[in-house]
Amino acid sequence: MPVTAIKLINFRNIKQCELNTDAPEVFFVGENGQGKTNILESVYYLCYGTSFRTREDSILCKNDESFFSASASYFKSREDINEIAISWKNRVKNIRLNGKTITDRKDIIRNQPCIIFCHDDIGFVNGPPEKRRLFLDQTLSLYNPYYIDLLRKYKKILKTRNHLLRENNTALLDVYDEQFVELGMEIQKKREEITSLFEPFFKDKFSEIAKFKELVAIQYQSTWSGMNEKDEILNFIRNKRKYEILNGVSSSGPHRDKLLFLHRDSDFSQIGSTGQMRLISLILRIIQAEFYSRTTGRKPLLLLDDVLLELDREKRIRILENLPPYEQAFFTFLPNEDYVNYHKENTMVYEVKSGGFKKRG
Ligand SMILES: Nc1ncnc2c1ncn2[C@@H]1O[C@H](COP(=O)(O)OP(=O)(O)OP(=O)(O)O)[C@@H](O)[C@H]1O
Numbered sequence: 001m002p003v004t005a006i007k008l009i010n011f012r013n014i015k016q017c018e019l020n021t022d023a024p025e026v027f028f029v030g031e032n033g034q035g036k037t038n039i040l041e042s043v044y045y046l047c048y049g050t051s052f053r054t055r056e057d058s059i060l061c062k063n064d065e066s067f068f069s070a071s072a073s074y075f076k077s078r079e080d081i082n083e084i085a086i087s088w089k090n091r092v093k094n095i096r097l098n099g100k101t102i103t104d105r106k107d108i109i110r111n112q113p114c115i116i117f118c119h120d121d122i123g124f125v126n127g128p129p130e131k132r133r134l135f136l137d138q139t140l141s142l143y144n145p146y147y148i149d150l151l152r153k154y155k156k157i158l159k160t161r162n163h164l165l166r167e168n169n170t171a172l173l174d175v176y177d178e179q180f181v182e183l184g185m186e187i188q189k190k191r192e193e194i195t196s197l198f199e200p201f202f203k204d205k206f207s208e209i210a211k212f213k214e215l216v217a218i219q220y221q222s223t224w225s226g227m228n229e230k231d232e233i234l235n236f237i238r239n240k241r242k243y244e245i246l247n248g249v250s251s252s253g254p255h256r257d258k259l260l261f262l263h264r265d266s267d268f269s270q271i272g273s274t275g276q277m278r279l280i281s282l283i284l285r286i287i288q289a290e291f292y293s294r295t296t297g298r299k300p301l302l303l304l305d306d307v308l309l310e311l312d313r314e315k316r317i318r319i320l321e322n323l324p325p326y327e328q329a330f331f332t333f334l335p336n337e338d339y340v341n342y343h344k345e346n347t348m349v350y351e352v353k354s355g356g357f358k359k360r361g
């Protein structure tokens with residue numbers, strides 16, 4: 001569903017704005033630090049109920065102000081206009097979909113799917129294990145609300161289990177280990193399945209876009225690898241119990257697994273160039289969006305924040321030609337980028353300066 005209008009009050013450096021965004025592609029062009037990412041962040045915020053840059057809503061509130069609000073209208077069909085609105089006041093967030101309060105964020109994720117291509121995505125390739133796992137968890141959560149619940153349950157059990165380890169409560173650990181392993185195995189299975197499903201697409205796209213002759217493979221490395229039965233894993237973690245009690249943490253399970261990009265069996269993040277890793281992160285987002293569309297029959301919104309900057313002209317063009325099907329795409333550009341070349345017939349262009357927006361043309 002395309003976003004046709006965005007209204008913001010006190011969102012980051014944007015005091016107030018009402019923007020018409022009724023176009024398949026919307027470009028935001030401006031110098032550094034003017035508010036381009038902020039406007040993309042507001043769209044993401046309206047799709048997920050959280051930011052991709054911070055967990056703290058207070059940070060989104062304009063300095064020296066005590067509240068902010070964001071809302072977007074979008075078409076379900078040309079006759080059926082919907083509105084999502086989020087307000088934050090006295091440190092309380094209120095999310096409303098067509099005037100009705102939403103209490104579980106799952107409901108807005110389902111409502112308006114959105115995929116952000118942002119600078120930090122390079123961490124999917126060269127970042128710490130939790131950042132790399134995030135790619136898989138985001139992919140699975142996007143199309144499967146059950147996975148969101150599964151992760152929530154696992155995180156809760158993990159927290160309790162770590163607490164029991166610190167308390168040396170072996171009787172309760174015996175009970176919790178069962179659930180810990182069951183939920184953990186389910187998460188690992190889903191992550192492994194999605195990794196093998198993505199592998200051939202990833203290889204094809206990488207050689208097509210990067211023109212890198214040698215293959216880069218994706219591998220999910222499980223801390224419980226080679227163990228397919230629950231009892232085997234239970235034995236494995238019980239054998240580690242003394243060590244875990246000593247350290248007060250669960251040393252294996254999906255929260256310790258790794259996503260690896262391998263070139264000739266070594267970690268590509270150690271040898272790839274920044275441009276190559278940027279490409280991999282873009283390709284991962286493309287595959288994520290394509291997979292979402294294939295499984296749900298719906299097209300997401302795409303938000304592309306400055307991610308083409310590190311690529312040479314040929315690769316930029318190849319990335320743009322390979323973008324997944326989208327309902328609408330928002331892009332940010334610096335004024336000296338050749339964005340005019342990517343302009344389509346109905347593209348809307350806004351100039352961004354000090355949190356203000358001026359429509360061009
Ligand atoms: N809570 C806030 N209140 C007021 N201003 C803020 C707040 N948070 C961020 N800013 C301001 O927003 C600006 C950053 O905007 P943004 O991140 O959108 O930059 P940008 O236009 O995308 O630039 P770049 O190309 O450098 O990424 C900075 O000037 C920053 O000081």
